[in-house]
Amino acid sequence: MAQVLCHLPKFYDENLIVGMDTYDDAAVYKVDDEKAIVLTMDFFTPVVDDPYMFGQIAAANSLSDIYAMGGKPVTAMNIACFPNCLPINILADILKGGADKVKEAGAIIIGGHTVEDNEPKYGLSVMGFINPNNIITNTDAKPGDILILTKPLGLGILTTAIKANLLSRDVIDEAATVMAYLNKDACDVMLEVGVNSCTDITGFGFLGHCLEMADASSVTFEIWSDNLPIIKESMDLAKMGIIPAGAYKNRNYVGKRVFMNRDVKQEISDVLFDPQTSGGLLISVEENKSVQLLNLLKHKNKTECSIVGKVKRKGNYSLEVI
Ligand code: CO
Ligand code: CO
Ligand code: CO
DSSP, rough: OHHHHTTOOOOOTTTTOOOOSOOSSEEEESSSSSEEEEEEEEEEOSSSSOOOHHHHHHHHHHHHHHHHOOOEEEEEEEEEEEEETTTHHHHHHHHHHHHHHHHHTEEEEEEEEEOOOHHHEEEEEEEEEEESSSSOSSSOOOTTTTTEEOOOOOHHHHHHHHHHHOOOHHHHHHHHHHSSOOOOHHHHHHHHHHHEEEEEEETTTTHHHHHHOOOOOEEEEEGGGGGGOHHHHHHHHHHHOOHHHHHHHHHHGGEEEEEEOSSSSSSHHHHOOOSSSOOEEEEEEEEHHHHHHHHHHHOOOOOEEEEEEEEEOOOSSEEOOO
């Protein structure tokens, strides 16, 4: 697909500070020396049965790319697809979930559009403000940095298990709470401490997003497999072979670039390639600020956060999982 897409016309504008050339998922357009707008959009099919919860998760996911760059969401527009055979109050519940999340983010919904489609889909197009001199991209991880992840992994495996009716209510609620949680608190802490680089972990899986950030920064990431925050049930499910197709795609695409130590358990390796829905921020921070960052995160951020590795000078592999 990339070969086809690279023939699309390219746009140049001196005020476009972050565009499509880098791996960042949001674009930044400068208004003046103190102000820039950050723009992103995302939408997807339901990952949980409860329409209100799905709305919250899809909105949290769409807002995440603004937070990953250190921006503040300001306005959002709904984008929805909905079949005419389903009761319309389901769509209302999805939109209500999205609206409540946008409210929690301190932003406003200013409109949107719905089209008829066989399968429901929902998400947001978000505009935020950002200081053009303080944009956090995924291109500035430095050798010596510590890597911190702000949400537990295993969400793609868990949503696959939800669709197969394999999860208890408790585990569904746990996964949904993690996915619906805004990356806002993590973003606030990151701006307070000052960090080198950040990305959010979504469909490309933990290692896929690590690879983008390591390559864009011309460094190697060493990932500590014993330190990863993982929702325990996802490893049990991985052992049973409940693994989404996207995880195999990610492994095929990224796997060759990863040195995987033989001691790394198969179920952890599966989780590392698992596509995440509304995952956490992966932050690269100077070592001498890392303890402060982790302590503040543990205080203010309500999802599990851990140090997951360190940044080294570029080696033979972009990623080393030990
Ligand atoms: Co995104
Ligand atoms: Co219209
Ligand atoms: Co992203």
